[in-house]
Structure formats: C-alpha cells, structure tokens
Amino acid sequence: MDLSSVEIFLAVASARSVTKAAKAVGRVPSNVTTRVQQLEEDLGVVLFSRDGKKMTLTREGETFLAYSNRLVVLALEARQAVRPVVPSGTLRVGTMESTAASRLPAALTQFNQMWPEVSLRLTMGASRDLARDVLNGALDCAFIARPPASMLEQDVAFDAELKSLEAEAVFIEDLLIVLPSGHPQITSAADLRVGSLAALEPGCTYRRIAEHWASQSSSLPTTELGSYHAILASVATGDAAGVMPRSVLDLMHWPANVQTHQLGPVETLLIYRQNDRPSAFSAFQEVLSTIKVRDPRLATN
Amino acid sequence: MDLSSVEIFLAVASARSVTKAAKAVGRVPSNVTTRVQQLEEDLGVVLFSRDGKKMTLTREGETFLAYSNRLVVLALEARQAVRPVVPSGTLRVGTMESTAASRLPAALTQFNQMWPEVSLRLTMGASRDLARDVLNGALDCAFIARPPASMLEQDVAFDAELKSLEAEAVFIEDLLIVLPSGHPQITSAADLRVGSLAALEPGCTYRRIAEHWASQSSSLPTTELGSYHAILASVATGDAAGVMPRSVLDLMHWPANVQTHQLGPVETLLIYRQNDRPSAFSAFQEVLSTIKVRDPRLATN
DNA sequence: CTCTCTATTCAGGAATCGAGATTTTTCGTT
C-alpha cells in the first residue's frame, strides 16, 4: 500500500470531489480517479458511492478514513522521529493576516504538539514586506500571496526578490469582493455602488489585485483598515466593498446570503532562503504538507 | 512513502542481512539494497551501518524500526477493518508438524487477537494427506512442503491434485539431516554411520526427500516416529539420523554443536481451493503475509 | 433542451521498478 494513495484518498474524502482533491494534492483529476480505484481494488471494497457528481464515503470508506488519518500521522511522526538533529530554538514565521486566521491554526497546533521545545514566533504583515524580511534574514520563512505576473512586471524589485528565494505553493485562495447586503450583483467594477474599497495595508497583494481590478472601470478610493473584522464591519455600513479570500469570510459566520464577486484563485506561497533550512523549518514544512492533505478547507477553485 | 519499502526495511532489520531479507520478501538482493537506499534518502537519514557484511541498525534505524512495525500493523488493521463481511465461523487449517511448531504460533496469535469470533481448527498431518483433505473440502487450507519435481513425476496423482489447487509460497525451510553427537561430517549418504533414518509418516515430504537422498548411495531403513521430539531423542541414542528443518531444530535448544547436513531449501506452500476463499481465510492470508515480514526467523538459506 | 461542470476512460511518453550480471569489499582459510 502506497501512502500517497492514502493521502489522495483523504483529500477526496474531505473535499467530496475529485477535482478539488486533485487541486489540493497538486495532481490531475484523472490521476486521482485512478489512484482511488486502485485503492478500492487493493482493499477489495468500494470506498465512495458515486451518486451523480458527488463523491460520498460508503460505510467502509468511513472506517478506512479513520485508519487513513492515523496512518498518515504515524508516518509523519516516524519521519520526524528520525530527524538527526532535534529541532530547537526559535522559528520565525511571517504570515499574511488571512493565512494566520484560516489556514495556520491546525498546522501550528500540530507543530507545537510535536516540537514543544521550538518557540514559534509569528509575525503578521503584507506579502511585500514579508518577502523582504525573509530575504534579509529577519524571518526564516513566510506565507505570501503569489503576485500575478502583471504585478511583477511593474514591481521589478519584488520580482527579483522572489526569484532569489525558494517558493512552494501550499494553499489556493478564492479571492472575493464582499458586497453590502442588498447590493445588486456585479459583473465588473463598473457595477459597484459603494464609496470605497476596504482592504489592508498597501503591501497586501490581495489589495493590489483588487485595486488593479477596480481601476479598469472606475476610480474608487481605498479605505485602509487594520483587520478583516474591521473590513467586514465597514462593509456592513453599506458604503464599502471588502477584499478578502473566501476562507476568511467562511470563518466569520456572516449571514450566508452575503453577496460576493470572485476575483479568481490566488496561490499562497511558502517562501524561504535557498540553502538555509534550519532543522526546525524542515520539520515545519513536513507538518504543513501532512496537514494540508487532511484539512477539508484547503482546496478552492 | 511506500509501505512495501517499509516491509523490506523490516525484513533487513530483522535478518541483519540483505540476502536473507531478499529471500524473506521474495525479491532479489539488488532490489532490497535499492529500496533501503531510497528509504534512507527519503528520510534523510542513514538507517543501517554497513560494517563489513553485517547490516546493523543505526540509532535512527532503531527508532524507525519501532514506527515501521506500528505502520505495518496499522495498515493491516485498516485492511481488515474494511472487510465487507466480518469473518466468523470456523476456519479449518491443516499443517505439517514442523510448520505448526516453528512458524505458526505468531500468526495464530495475531489472527486470534484480531478475529476472536473465528474458531480456528488446526489439523496436523503429512503434506500428502493435507493436500487431499483440502481438495475434498475437509480443510479450508493447508501448509505443505513443495515436493521436488522428481517426486511429482513419480506421484502423478499428487501432481494433479496440486495443479488443481491454488498455492502460494509462504516460508522457506532449510531441510537438515541431524547426526548423533560425535558422528563424523558427511558429504553424502554414503558417509552415514547410523542404522536408520528417523522421520515422521510416509506422506511427509521431508521424509520422502531424505529417503530419496539416502537411496542414492546406501539403503537405510526408516524408523517412523510420531514427533520431532521423538526423532531427536532417537538421534541422541546414536543409531539414527534425524530429518527436520532447521527452524524446528533451532526451537529445541539442543547442544549448539550438533552435527548437521543440509539437504537444501524447501518451500512451504499455503494451498487452498480456487474460487473458494471464505472471508475468514482471506483474513488469515493477510495476517500471514504481514507476520511473515516481521518475524526474524522466516528466512533461511 | 442545451450548457456547464464533473468524473471517468483512453492513449502517449516519462519515470520507476525489478531481475540478472558485474564489481567491490570483507571475512575466513590455507
């Protein structure tokens, strides 16, 4: 039995979708289908019932799910246990506000459980600033949003900085414009009936993407706020459109019928210096890759 | 991580030898070497220290060993847990005396632990009789010694019976002639200075192999005894040469300097009827395959 | 009914795997 098949199974089980699972594990849907079928044949059991488009776990699938989680965790622990130098000291992680809120809690918890003697220092910031801090050594690694190619053309220094760092795609976010309740549906920025965009700091990639989108058909000022809670509050007043990934919006039990507009998928990158991976960082990377597979919310269109 | 690599690692760890491990898992030594190296690279750690011909576990190897056992067991449990129909009822297993003594205890224990509601009925017998009983349905499966080709040519009925059954090689035994203490070393049956061969029933394949070997250069009568203990006792009197696999001899803390002669490797087969694998039997087969990998004594030259 | 979205099937090229032959090293023996 191949543990990568088990990870694929976990991804499908939590996404209840082959397509989403394929995104989550960085493979192509046909491959995911095949691996699941192989697993089913190997076990001699049907794991999913394919009713229409939905993939729902069968009873056997449910019981295998429990074992799969244990298997993957155990394999991770084995991997960590043989690490020649035990991670210790401080790991300085930079992160966007949004990632810290929606993606990191599970990973940080597991990491802390596994390596209690490593002290984690978390720094919030905008992608632009985080990249610089990783490069100059103030951070060991950071989660940033991958800037679209068009943005990098205009910010050559940023482009150069990223090129000199290692980057690994770890999450995919569905970037949204959140509209006040009652606001009519929009297809472009021209349809906006608000006075401003509510976003975080200027260095925030999400903000820059949204501003670029808005500038194509209107000229809205940006209101700068300190947190996603502040942004949502501002949207609730009725005169601002908020910018945030869907995963963050999902966290904030907001009325379900909130009106949103998709700006498209944006990858979250984990960046770090080449040839400089302290033992604590490698451990963090491994924990992250395992968590990723097992978290239902990690794949988005 | 591929669990078959982990199983190979376990085999090497317990055999402390690539060659033996290769025999145990039914692969070629070069393959075992490669898989172990892959595993080491994947984990970023050296698992064995190669001092000369010996493969000894490093400190990291030791800790990985513990996890490997848990991983393999957990995978087995997962496999068993999803079994669509829970095994129950009676499983009738036939076995040679020798297999029951040396190989089965571990497997039967684990099976009983895993499926307490299956009642195991063990029947001892000679290979020849066991095969017939499996064929006529008196047994669900049996462990027999694979008869050499020359024997099957002379016993066409036996050959036909085996051909109509499924057979899977599960162990390899090193068949020995055990000599009385003080007996000079021998290279052929002509060197024997005893009055008889001590063996089990006529249908016993080991006995027939030994008799065939003896008949080439001398004509010794065979003394038929009821158990391996009786055979050894008979050898101790000084006038008989015993026939038994090394694994059995090893069990009977006999003086270490016992004089033996190798008759060569003999495979133990698990035989069962085609298209008739009750759920309890499949479960038994799976437990067996896992146990096999983890038992130090399952590979012999 | 059509359009879209999803899972599956299919075909190819790439990568991996395993067996056997060869080489290198070690250990036991003379």
Next chain:
DNA sequence: AACGAAAAATCTCGATTCCTGAATAGAGAG
C-alpha cells in the same frame, strides 16, 4: 600473505507503472 567464498553495492536493460492531457459520458442547472 594470498586465495576463495560470500555478501553488498553498482550497472544495465526490459517491463511495468505512473502521470498527464485529450476525449467521453453523465448529471444538474438554467
């Protein structure tokens, strides 16, 4: 010290598996 046997590692070459991208089939929404 030299030789021979045995074991691990390396190398090469088919065979298999694996992954991707394209084509297909089927379901649900408008």
